[in-house]
Amino acid sequence: MNKNPSSGPRYRGIRDIFRGQILIKYLAAVIFLLPLSVLAQLPIEVGAHEDGRKLTGLAEIWHDVDGTSDLGAAREAYLRGKFQPLDSAGSTGLQPGAFWSRFALKNTTDSPLTLHIEYVDHQLIGLEAFARRLADGADFRRIGGMSLSDPFSAREVSHNRFVFELMLPPGATNELLVKFSSDELGVVFPSMRIWDPKSLQAASKLEAGVMAFLFGGYFLMSIFALIGGITSRGSIFYIYSIYSASKIAVWCTILGYTHQYLITEHFHWSYMSFAGAVTILCGLVFSRRFLQTRSYTPRLDYLLRFMLANAVFLLVCALLKLTALSVISITIALLLYPLIVIVAFVRWRQGYKEAVVFALAWGLLVFGLVVQAMRDLGYVEHNFINYYWPPVASFFEMLTIMAAIGLMVRRLRSLKEQAEKKYTEQLEVSKAQLEQQVQLRTRELKDAKERAEQEARTDPLTGIFNRRSFFAEGEHLLKLAQRKHFPLSLLMLDIDHFKSINDEHGHATGDLALRAFSRAIATHIRDIDVFGRIGGEEFALLLSEKRQGALDTAQRLRREIASIELDTAGEPLRFTASIGIAHFQQQADIDELLHMADCALYQAKRQGRDRIVEFSEAEQVAEAEASE
Template sequence: MRRKALSAKAPLIPLLGMLLLFLAVPISAAAADPIAVDGRENGDKLTGQQETWHDPGNSQSLANVVELYEGGSFGPLPGAGSTGLKKGAFWSRFALHNTTAAPLSLDIEYVDHQLIELAAFQRSRGTAGDYEHLLTLSMREPFDHRPVSHNRFIVPVELAPGETREFMFKFSSDEAGYVFPSMRIWTPDNLRSSHTVETASIAFLFGGFFLMSIFSLVGGIATGSRTYYAYSIYALSKITVWATILGYTHQYLIRDNFEWRYMSISGAVTILCGLVFARIFLQTRRFTPKLDRVVLLMMANASLLLIGALLSIKVLALITITLALLLYPVMPVVGLVRWRQGSREAIVFALAWSLLMIGLVVQAFRDLGYVEHNFINYYWPPFASFTEMLTIMAAIGIKVRRLRQEKQVAENQYRKHLERSKAELQALVWARTRELEAAKRQAEMEARTDPLTGIRNRRSFLADSRLHLKLAQRQRQTVSLLMFDIDHFKSINDTHGHCMGDEALRSFSETILGQIRETDIFGRLGGEEFGLLITEDRQNARLTAERLRDYIAKIRLNTGEDILQFTSSIGIACGAPGCTIETLLTHADRALYEAKSCGRNKVADYREEVTEQ
């Protein structure tokens, strides 16, 4: 029998004991002061934590529990409001006293969402009657069976004016679970008002999650980035998990045949989606391979949670979800590491994950009975989750901005590289063009020039001579062709060698070039024969030929043994109107033959006899 309330007044114990025996009221009933209610209750008053008892096997009947209560087996709940993860059922006893002169209608609200079944029993205080069954609320029952439409269990009670009524509540979680025996006391109007604000706030959060999911999906379609798709799915999973955990899925969607494992299933899916998104966003596989193994371990734990939920292994599901919550601090660490590696958006991700992590860790400690259950830590996880998603969206924006900047930098570098390459290519093209032009000029020169003497070769001489003849004909000028042949050139080669013969040819050419005009056409026709086309009549052409013959006779070459001298025979052909270079060559060649026939070192005209000089 509990006597805690009487221990402070020891002298009155005998008198009160006799009075209690006279009234035939169990001593335990007087041990706990009833909770005074006056019709203004707004959820601030709590009940059910001072007198609790644990039934590990969930096998005791109501009568046995009442007998245990009267025998003093009930006691204060250890911890900060939660029983912790325990098997079986918990019983809680409390009393309400109506302090008004009017009947009261009250709603007793279970404070959490994880309870499977709640059974309520009541009796009026001051009577020796048994507890009568008030109602049983079960998550397995259709939602319409609940007397009050609310996402959490609500037990409506009626109190007569001035009445004190005792209640015995049974909380069941099947195999194992967390129980919060303290329940909030409301008036129906205050409960409805609070529930309206609560539902509107949650609807706002869900709308935000949905918009973030849609925006990310559009971003994924536009960019093809896996990050956007992963974030979109992650945002949708947030709606699913919080709607299910907070009871709205049972209230609005799956009103019949709802099962507790749906909460674990949605939680496992959300955790997996979050880890997959984090792994993609932070690129842990590439940049933090060791920490990536921890992330994979967390994903494996989430997979076990999903398996436990699908197979209805509640203990496995509860253990894995608690472990998942306790492992959440790993992700901010990964974010900090990536930030140290240079990822600016990773620090924002670490902040976002920390907000959610703190809420979920507090929830885990609350479930384990280390932190007191209150409105803030109850709604911290969903609101922290919403804040997390907003912050992550900001992190994605930072990442997109960084990638855009990197893209611009890369494009600028690529553009500069292209410009440099273009300039280098143009320089190479220009250099190659100059080389080709020089090579072309060289080739043309080689094609037009005799390689030994440097003057025109036969082809170039003929081509230039044809042009010169046409110009002379248009200008009605007279042209003459002088054909030279070095006398006894073969004997020079035979006596002094071909090198000296080549030197004789070069000296001959230089001598002629030094005595003629730039407009005159001079070239080597072959061997020791040369041609000179000048714009002169027959008389002046002969004078020119004689002058050149004299200069040739003055050439002196040192052979190393003696001085080499040589002469040249010259044939002249004067051009008639309409004549061609071939005709002039023929006539000059005949004149040259005449000059050589006359003893060499002579000048002969095609129309005149060869004369001696």
């Protein structure tokens, strides 16, 4: 019998499994040591005259969600099969972190090649490139690294977009790993253009010339608008001038020229958001002013105000360098941009003809931004046309808006000429007709003046003199009494318990009581008497009467007031009045006489109301001493 336990069927099976695991590990080690190109796509063949039409592939892309992976992590991810084809038209869409691209380039010539590999867009925050030659099995080495925050002078190739240089020996194939960083949240276009240095330089000069033409056009439009504002003093020209100047700032910054020529040190991505926020803000201010939305489309104007608030929020986020919030805010702004076209069409339907030209202008801008958004989201392939369409559309937007402003100025000038023509025709009217119109107008102005004076002199509720008119007329009567030596008496009248009338029956009933009170007095006095409301439920009556006559009048008025009956929801409302009388004794002014009558009125209130009390100086002195 075989005593070796490992020789049985059961243990032989275990041994075979163990050997199989060793074989698998061995194969894995061999695969790991093989060049990455064994499992990769075919290399891209390049020659001596690359003009940027040839692009690096999108077949091997890996999304590093955290954005912290280094070269070693990228190689491990490649071995694990995490590099996959990009399932879009060329963009990753709005994603956090970083993306890695793997591709290989093969020199098909017998001479060494120097290539410039250019990133196709302007929105990238940072780029790192690593390469190795496949033939000698060397390890990867870093051949390029750049960031928006680095000084522009640190770039190996001076270009407004990221470009790194690659040297290829004759017939050699180099494998590359490129990391595209977009900070917290952004859009990445992993494919890059392949150039020979001379072709890239020539294309860069042409591109710079075209953009200089656009920027020059913006500048001229801004200057012309500024001159128009100075000559016509129209605020719309100043706003347009600022808006046009902001276009230079935003596109110069977004396309990389600000970093290349102006802020070459300490540049930050937030400058692009800041410039965009300023342009959006200027555009919205101009749109509201040109379309006059506050006056003619108030409801839609609330949405424009929300857009203004969002632009200010974007401005703050850019200043505080809040990446995610900046992206969200600018996305909201772009989504709401087509609303301005709708507002313009509404104004056109209201009869504002220039609005349809403005709608065309803004539509051009919106179309350019939509194309850019579709490209950024990966629905449209990135190419030369849709890359430059937004700034070009923005340029034609400004030209069309200038045409709309010209139409507006032409309309205003036409209205002015029509007004001048009408005025000239009016001057040619016959003298008799003109005099008749003048006389009619004079009468109308006189009537209007009298009505205005009457309204200024009377209390609007009761129709009698107000406080100001009472004092003016009373002072005049007092001066006359002083010169002519005729008697005067001043009555202060106050409705008893007027507050309770308001509280129990409402202010409308209180107003009704005041009108009935005033009417009862006004119908029982003479035209030479001065009657006015001097405050609340207090009234004053200046009579050209001796003492007894004034007392009789006061008694008659008190009874008349007590007979007033008002219809209310419940029982009929009656009320009484207290009256204080002061007699003229060569007082200096109406204020002194009014004070004496007011003291007498106060005594009437204290004595039980619904009564008449004459002012007595002795009583006032005695009362003052008693109170002390």
